[in-house]
Amino acid sequence: MTPGWLLLIAGCGVVAGICSAFKLPRVWLAATLAGAIAAFAAAAWMLAIGVVWDWQPDFIIGGEKLHLQLDGISAFFLILLSVLGGAGALYSSEYWSDKDHPVSSPPGRAWWNGMLLNMGFVLLCANGLHFLIVWEIFTVCAYFLITRERQRPETRAAGWLYLAASHVAMIFLFAFFALLAARTGSWELGPMREHSELAPLFWLALVGFGIKAGIFPLHIWLPSAHANAPSHVSAILSGMAIKMGIYGLVRFTGWLPTPDTAGWVVAALGVVSAVLGVAFALGQHDLKRLLAYHSVENIGIILIGLGFAMIAAAHGNAVWGQLALAGALLHVWNHGLFKALLFLGAGSVLHATGTREMSRLGGLWRAMPWTASLFALGATAIAGLPPLNGFVSEWLVYLGLFDAVSARGPAAFAAILAAIALGMTGALALACFVKVCGVVFLGLPRTEIAEHVHECGWRMRLPMLVLGAACVAIGLAPILFWPALVEATTAWQPGLVNALPSAPLVTLGAFHLALAALVILAAIFLWRRVKQNGVSRAGTWDCGYAAPTPRMQYTAGSFAGIITGWFDWILRPQRHAHLPKEIFPAHANFTEHTPETVLENIVEPASSLVMRISMAVRHLQHGRVQSYIFYLLLGLAALAILAVMGGAK
Amino acid sequence: MMIALDIFLRLAAWLFLAPLLPGIINKVKAWVAGRRGPPVLQLYFDLAKLWRKGVVLSTAVSPMHVIGPAMAWVAILGAALLLPVGPAGASLSFRGDALLFIYLLALARFCIALASLDTGSAFEGMGVAREVSYAVLSEAAIITALLTLCVQTGSVSLATMLAPSAGAGAALLAAGLFGVLLAENCRVPFDDPNTHLELTMIHEVMVLDHSGPPLAAILHGASLKLLLFAVLLAEAVLPLGKLSLLQAIGALIASVFVVAIAIGLVESLLARLAFRRVPLLLTTAFLFCLFALLVAWKGGTP
Numbered sequence: 001m002t003p004g005w006l007l008l009i010a011g012c013g014v015v016a017g018i019c020s021a022f023k024l025p026r027v028w029l030a031a032t033l034a035g036a037i038a039a040f041a042a043a044a045w046m047l048a049i050g051v052v053w054d055w056q057p058d059f060i061i062g063g064e065k066l067h068l069q070l071d072g073i074s075a076f077f078l079i080l081l082s083v084l085g086g087a088g089a090l091y092s093s094e095y096w097s098d099k100d101h102p103v104s105s106p107p108g109r110a111w112w113n114g115m116l117l118n119m120g121f122v123l124l125c126a127n128g129l130h131f132l133i134v135w136e137i138f139t140v141c142a143y144f145l146i147t148r149e150r151q152r153p154e155t156r157a158a159g160w161l162y163l164a165a166s167h168v169a170m171i172f173l174f175a176f177f178a179l180l181a182a183r184t185g186s187w188e189l190g191p192m193r194e195h196s197e198l199a200p201l202f203w204l205a206l207v208g209f210g211i212k213a214g215i216f217p218l219h220i221w222l223p224s225a226h227a228n229a230p231s232h233v234s235a236i237l238s239g240m241a242i243k244m245g246i247y248g249l250v251r252f253t254g255w256l257p258t259p260d261t262a263g264w265v266v267a268a269l270g271v272v273s274a275v276l277g278v279a280f281a282l283g284q285h286d287l288k289r290l291l292a293y294h295s296v297e298n299i300g301i302i303l304i305g306l307g308f309a310m311i312a313a314a315h316g317n318a319v320w321g322q323l324a325l326a327g328a329l330l331h332v333w334n335h336g337l338f339k340a341l342l343f344l345g346a347g348s349v350l351h352a353t354g355t356r357e358m359s360r361l362g363g364l365w366r367a368m369p370w371t372a373s374l375f376a377l378g379a380t381a382i383a384g385l386p387p388l389n390g391f392v393s394e395w396l397v398y399l400g401l402f403d404a405v406s407a408r409g410p411a412a413f414a415a416i417l418a419a420i421a422l423g424m425t426g427a428l429a430l431a432c433f434v435k436v437c438g439v440v441f442l443g444l445p446r447t448e449i450a451e452h453v454h455e456c457g458w459r460m461r462l463p464m465l466v467l468g469a470a471c472v473a474i475g476l477a478p479i480l481f482w483p484a485l486v487e488a489t490t491a492w493q494p495g496l497v498n499a500l501p502s503a504p505l506v507t508l509g510a511f512h513l514a515l516a517a518l519v520i521l522a523a524i525f526l527w528r529r530v531k532q533n534g535v536s537r538a539g540t541w542d543c544g545y546a547a548p549t550p551r552m553q554y555t556a557g558s559f560a561g562i563i564t565g566w567f568d569w570i571l572r573p574q575r576h577a578h579l580p581k582e583i584f585p586a587h588a589n590f591t592e593h594t595p596e597t598v599l600e601n602i603v604e605p606a607s608s609l610v611m612r613i614s615m616a617v618r619h620l621q622h623g624r625v626q627s628y629i630f631y632l633l634l635g636l637a638a639l640a641i642l643a644v645m646g647g648a649k
Numbered sequence: 650m651m652i653a654l655d656i657f658l659r660l661a662a663w664l665f666l667a668p669l670l671p672g673i674i675n676k677v678k679a680w681v682a683g684r685r686g687p688p689v690l691q692l693y694f695d696l697a698k699l700w701r702k703g704v705v706l707s708t709a710v711s712p713m714h715v716i717g718p719a720m721a722w723v724a725i726l727g728a729a730l731l732l733p734v735g736p737a738g739a740s741l742s743f744r745g746d747a748l749l750f751i752y753l754l755a756l757a758r759f760c761i762a763l764a765s766l767d768t769g770s771a772f773e774g775m776g777v778a779r780e781v782s783y784a785v786l787s788e789a790a791i792i793t794a795l796l797t798l799c800v801q802t803g804s805v806s807l808a809t810m811l812a813p814s815a816g817a818g819a820a821l822l823a824a825g826l827f828g829v830l831l832a833e834n835c836r837v838p839f840d841d842p843n844t845h846l847e848l849t850m851i852h853e854v855m856v857l858d859h860s861g862p863p864l865a866a867i868l869h870g871a872s873l874k875l876l877l878f879a880v881l882l883a884e885a886v887l888p889l890g891k892l893s894l895l896q897a898i899g900a901l902i903a904s905v906f907v908v909a910i911a912i913g914l915v916e917s918l919l920a921r922l923a924f925r926r927v928p929l930l931l932t933t934a935f936l937f938c939l940f941a942l943l944v945a946w947k948g949g950t951p
Contacts, residue, residue, distance in 0.1 A: 362769070363709070363769070365711045365713075366711075372711075380756075380759065383755075383759060384755075385752060385755060385756040385759055386749060386752050386753060386756060391749075391752055395745055395752075398745070398748045399744070399745050399748075399805060402745075402748075402795075402796070402799050402805045403805070405796055405799055405800060406800060406802075406803040406804070406805075408800075416796055416942065419792055419796060420789050420796070422792075423751075423788045423789055423792035424785055424786075424789045426752070427755065427781070427784050427785040427788040427789075428785055430755055430758065430759055430781060430784070431778075431782060431785065433759075434759060434762045434763060434766065434781050435778075437763055437766075438762070438763060438766030438767075438774070438777070441711075442711060442713065442763065442766050442767045442769065443709055443766065443767065443768070443769030444709050444769045502744060503744070503745070504743045504744055504745070507741075507743040508743070508749070511727070511741065511749070515724070515727050515753075518723045518726075519719070519720045519723045519724075522719040522720070522722060522723045523715075523716040523720060526715055526716070526718065526719040526862055526866060527715055527716070527719075529700075529862045530704045530715055530861060530862055530863065533701065533704060533861055533862060534703040534704070535703065535704050535705075535706055536703065536704070536705050536706070537705070537706055537707075537708050538705050538707065538708070539707065539708055539709075540707040540708070540709050540768040541707075541768075541770060541772070541858050542770070543772065550769065553769045553770070553774065554766075554770075554771045554773075554774025554775065554778070558774070558775075558778070559774060559777070559778045560778070561778070562778055562779065562782035562783075563782050563785065566928070
């Protein structure tokens with residue numbers, strides 16, 4: 001079986017899923033999973049063999065010949081798509097079941113497959129026109145998936161914001177592809193690095209794909225859409241849909257020439273996204289909104305790697321550039337895996353408790369041990385800690401940056417700043433996930449909601465287990481995934497030398513393996529020692545206070561208070577405090593809310609300005625014939641003056 | 650076989666020597682205050698006692714409360730494996746191990762933080778919040794210190810990075826790293842290990858509800874981390890890699906002593922800072938490292 005046949009099976013599976021989505025949910029699930037497995041096999045085949053699959057039938061859509069291509073970069077992203085698509089489908093069969101959501105669930109399945117299919121086509125298309133078509137369909141499918149709970153006004157607002165932002169992006173992409181086609185005379189896409197006149201088009205692609213990827217400050221749509229979508233949709237949005245923006249950037253920085261400053265700008269945007277993304281995440285009290293801001297952070301890490309790879313490509317293909325690129329691409333996978341895991345975990349919490357508000361939760365590990373441990377695994381991975389996958393990709397990016405510094409090339413100073421920012425991002429992410437795990441899963445239930453909860457069923461647990469296992473596998477045996485990275489990096493820029501000697505992944509993997517084994521051994525040993533010495537139970541130390549209640553536990557807001565204080569200048573949290581005053585204070589309260597600064601302070605004022613101007617201009621159009629005749633006369637007079645003045649020449 | 654033996658002996662040395670350092674610091678503090686003070690080996694006695702004791706677990710805790718300290722201890726041990734000892738190098742050395750070193754310490758922080766949040770106590774919440782927040786700044790400082798050594802030697806492996814001295818910027822780097830050492834190990838002026846008010850603690854309040862063997866693991870891990878930082882500081886400043894083994898080990902022991910005495914003197918002579926001042930002091934440490942980086946940059950090519 002060649003990749004072509006496998007892709008055909010995948011496509012048929014997904015289409016069969018669409019057909020059966022409404023009446024036959026089991027068939028839908030089977031067909032979708034089969035399609036995902038076939039797509040996985042096709043992509044894995046390509047990455048293992050290294051032969052580009054290229055298919056140009058005499059088949060014309062919209063006046064253009066169909067051209068599909070599966071090269072290293074496409075296959076690299078397709079693997080992630082198939083894993084997340086399959087995992088999300090299985091998860092949704094329990095999470096968003098027909099029983100709980102009789103109206104929204106069946107069309108949701110069809111939109112899900114529609115989105116998978118079109119994302120797959122985006123990855124395969126080698127024709128600008130078709131790329132735009134499938135990109136738009138994928139965007140619209142995502143809109144319908146986000147707005148599954150349309151009865152809630154927040155969801156409608158989030159969906160609307162997403163649709164508006166996506167279409168602003170679409171305008172830039174239209175301009176990009178149209179100008180590209182106009183200058184090259186064809187919609188065909190492919191390597192054209194020698195056409196240096198195409199370089200300025202990069203800026204259009206950066207904005208268009210950047211909005212989709214959620215680069216700070218273009219991320220305005222991302223937090224609310226991720227928070228309000230059903231959790232399996234949030235998982236694929238964060239794991240894959242925003243990666244389509246990264247795919248676009250990787251693809252077209254590889255195929256087209258870029259301006260000299262492009263790499264610097266991408267790296268700078270990466271640093272800003274990484275640090276501010278995690279700062280905003282720390283200010284959130286809504287579990288899924290918090291995870292959404294972490295997507296901004298991780299996109300930042302990916303862009304740091306990509307940006308330095310672009311700088312290196314502009315300065316003679318240094319090896320550190322390839323390390324940075326390999327790190328960035330591996331982080332695409334890693335972030336897709338652990339963020340999907342975390343969103344699915346958050347979905348289980350939401351399913352069990354009905355709330356995303358962290359301050360109402362607590363102590364969930366008792367009732368939900370699987371969700372709690374898998375979420376903790378994902379948290380360890382996203383905080384970039386060894387021995388899991390997040391560390392491997394960040395380590396590769398670090399190596400690239402440190403090598404750029406010691407090479408003392410033109411990028412050295414930028415690399416110093418980026419490395420320090422990356423270090424701080426890691427520590428901030430650690431703080432944020434300590435907060436999440438501690439507040440949601442540990443301690444005691446803060447409210448009644450958190451007391452009566454249930455563990456999710458196996459159809460929700462299995463996808464999380466698969467994603468968790470993938471995180472562990474990449475962490476413990478990173479070398480196995482190196483060939484795929486080489487395939488993708490050489491597709492980006494042919495002729496790159498293999499950077500493996502400068503990244504001893506075998507040793508790192510062995511160390512991780514030993515670390516994991518020792519951690520387990522030490523945990524068992526200490527546990528047995530504790531049992532052996534005897535355990536007595538007592539209340540948590542409360543400093544002698546007579547009547548402690550679970551509500552006295554530290555809250556998410558207080559926990560993050562020190563760090564959010566440092567970032568007050570951009571987070572602009574809204575605080576309402578009723579502090580206790582008299583000797584016997586009657587009641588006191590304190591609320592804090594961190595709004596989306598860019599949206600509320602830049603985009604909304606700008607839009608309302610545009611709106612005001614438009615409303616003012618609208619007064620010109622009111623239906624009174626006399627005034628229209630007056631406009632005509634004014635126009636004629638203006639023309640006459642123009643003619644008279646011009647006639648003097 | 651030789652490698653396994655080598656690793657085993659080194660680990661044994663690290664584990665065995667680590668609890669000595671807090672004893673020395675306490676002795677110095679006692680001398681300055683005019684007291685006799687606890688014996689230098691006090692921590693050994695404490696650890697042995699704790700290891701034999703029963704455990705009081707809070708009714709709120711999950712298994713993480715016990716697993717966390719074990720994981721943190723292993724992580725710090727892993728970091729010890731990566732740290733070279735003068736010309737003898739590290740038991741395990743590869744490109745990029747410097748980054749693994751700091752991330753292992755971060756892993757230890759993560760585990761201890763979760764283990765202590767597990768009790769649901771607001772005091773421990775405060776301690777953990779402080780610990781993870783200040784770590785952001787010390788992480789920035791230590792990455793900058795690594796960048797300095799990387800610029801100096803052109804390497805990303807601790808064994809090569811720490812072999813020569815930090816050159817002209819050594820004093821700056823030492824000042825920066827000493828600040829990080831004090832902050833990361835919760836010493837005065839960032840935290841007072843002897844304080845008795847829960848509201849003002851960092852490290853001590855995090856382990857308030859731990860007892861018995863898990864507390865022993867935490868205390869031993871903390872002393873090992875202190876030793877790691879002291880050795881890192883000494884090796885970053887002195888050209889230990891260029892000396893013969895005996896000389897290097899002598900110099901290392903002497904300089905760790907000096908660091909311990911310096912910590913003791915700082916603890917005796919300074920008061921703990923107000924928490925709002927802590928970020929300023931850490932930023933100062935970061936700036937020291939940054940200036941050391943600039944000096945290394947200007948100091949010529951390796």
